[in-house]
Amino acid sequence: MPVPATIVRMARDLWYWQWKTLMTGLAPADKDGNYVRPKANFLQISPQTAHLVEKSRYTLIVGRSCPWAHRAWLVWIIRNLRETINVIIVEPDRKRGKWRFVTPFNGCHNLYDLYLLCGSPKSQRATIPVIFDQKEMTIICNESAQIIELLNNWPASMESPELMPxxxxxxxxxxxxxxxxxxxxxxxxxxxxxxxxxxxxxxxxxxxxxxxxxxxxxxxxxxxxxxxxxxxxxxxxxxxxxxxxxxxxxxxxxxxxxxxxxxxxxxxxxxxxxxxxxxxxxxxxxxxxxxxxxxxxxxxxxxxxxxxxxxxxxxxxxxxxxxx
Ligand SMILES: N[C@@H](CCC(=O)N[C@@H](CS)C(=O)NCC(=O)O)C(=O)O
The missing domain is CATH 1.20.1050.10 (Glutathione S-transferase Yfyf (Class Pi); Chain A, domain 2)
Structure with missing residues (x-):
């Protein structure tokens, strides 16, 4: 039996309202509906001093689906940094809308808890990629554009390519x-x-x-x-x-x-x-x-x-x- 037109219209209006509400949580926009990307908030070492960092003290946290994490992972692969910085791959936990550690990391089951452990406010989105400092128990950077510059200066073998000559x-x-x-x-x-x-x-x-x-x-x-x-x-x-x-x-x-x-x-x-x-x-x-x-x-x-x-x-x- 066909659904009456008024019901279809009401359902559409209601769905559109719900869609806009959900989009507000998912993706902030300006008054004209253009998506505006939120800013990251951690950066503690400058790319110029990254080559001085202690070996094996840091962990790069990435995920397989995220394009921002992917660029950091690519620098790690192409510069062959496995000797000087660990990589951990987090998995999406869709029910909770969080990145989950496959095995608990510093007692944390998900990335949000690690952010809190590092002093992040509760309102902060826990995004990947992240470079975590095990000695100071802090996140040194969670902005991929900066992370790739840090990794480009990270201690590496003589053969590792310079990606920003x-x-x-x-x-x-x-x-x-x-x-x-x-x-x-x-x-x-x-x-x-x-x-x-x-x-x-x-x-x-x-x-x-x-x-x-x-x-x-x-x-x-x-x-x-x-x-x-x-x-x-x-x-x-x-x-x-x-x-x-x-x-x-x-x-x-x-x-x-x-x-x-x-x-x-x-x-x-x-x-x-x-x-x-x-x-x-x-x-x-x-x-x-x-x-x-x-x-x-x-x-x-x-x-x-x-x-x-x-x-x-x-x-x-x-x-x-x-x-x-
Ligand atoms: N500014 C960040 C953005 C990274 C980002 O948005 N990552 C997404 C995955 S693709 C994320 O972790 N989102 C989790 C959330 O928003 O709660 C960067 O470029 O590093």
Whole structure:
């Protein structure tokens, strides 16, 4: 039996009100419905002194689904820092909306308790990535943009690559800024937009930035700043590896398909093939966490099927004659 139109309208209005209420908890927005990312609050050592830190005193805490944690994990892998800083991978606890330690860490079962132990106010969101100092029992940094700079200066072997060489610094900063605001955060601005106009603006900015990346890689590749992998590549990859799995289907990042940017497509294949990188890309964790946790965007909780990540990333760009 068809549902009467008035009931449908009432249900829609009620759902829309509930959706807005839930979105307020999930993703703060300004008065025009644009998503505004909250700020992190811990930073106690400067990147310039990170190379002086004592070996094995610190732990990097990451999770498999989080793109901000992924960039820190990538620096750890690419600079081969396993001798000088431990890594712990936390798991999402969806019922409680917290990051959970697989085995208790300093007596804490979840990251929120570790934040409290380190003197964080109760109102603080317990986010990853984090660098924890075991000696002082404190979090030294919980902002990924700073964590990757710290890790780039962390004690490492002579062969470890420098990801922010001095002569490239200006160029790296320029790309990092575009990547951070228009791409890393850009996908969230699309997905968490509260109004059509906010979404339309975010989507246009996002794809314009991808266009700029495409042109740059085409002219100056193979990496964003030329011949060497730098922190700008590290920042771009976590967003692009989640593209078809999460951001296109869940955050409406659909204006173009990624393979329509051929240089970006090849750049992603190149980055994915670097030693150790594929092991940091757990597509099941990414998909189940985003689709399972972001209730206001996916109320059914249904987690979609996907091709294997390697087959997707390493596939050839379709021949233009077949789609034009
Ligand atoms: N400013 C942070 C943001 C990190 C962030 O938002 N992490 C998310 C996971 S992708 C998180 O841990 N969220 C937990 C929460 O908000 O309670 C950074 O870039 O390090």
């Amino acid at each position: 001095f002569s490239y610094q200006k160029t790296i900063e320029k790309w990092r800024e575009l990547v951070q605001f228009d791409i890393n955060d850009g996908v969230y601005k699309c997905g968490f937009a509260r109004q059509q106009s906010a979404y339309t603006k975010a989507s246009a900015t996002l794809f314009e930035a991808l266009g700029i990346m495409e042109e740059n890689l085409n002219k100056n590749g193979p990496w964003l700043c030329g011949l060497h992998v730098t922190l700008s590549d590290i920042c771009l990859f976590p967003t692009l590896i989640r593209w078809e799995l999460v951001y296109a289907p869940l955050f409406n990042c659909n204006r173009h398909l990624l393979w329509q940017f051929p240089s970006i497509w090849q750049w992603r294949q190149r980055f994915f093939s670097l030693p150790g990188v594929a092991d940091t890309c757990d597509s099941e964790a990414m998909v189940s966490d985003y689709f399972g946790s972001l209730f206001p965007l996916n109320p059914s909780g249904i987690v979609p099927d996907n091709p294997s990540l390697a087959s997707l990333v390493l596939s050839l760009i379709p021949d233009p004659r077949h789609y034009e």
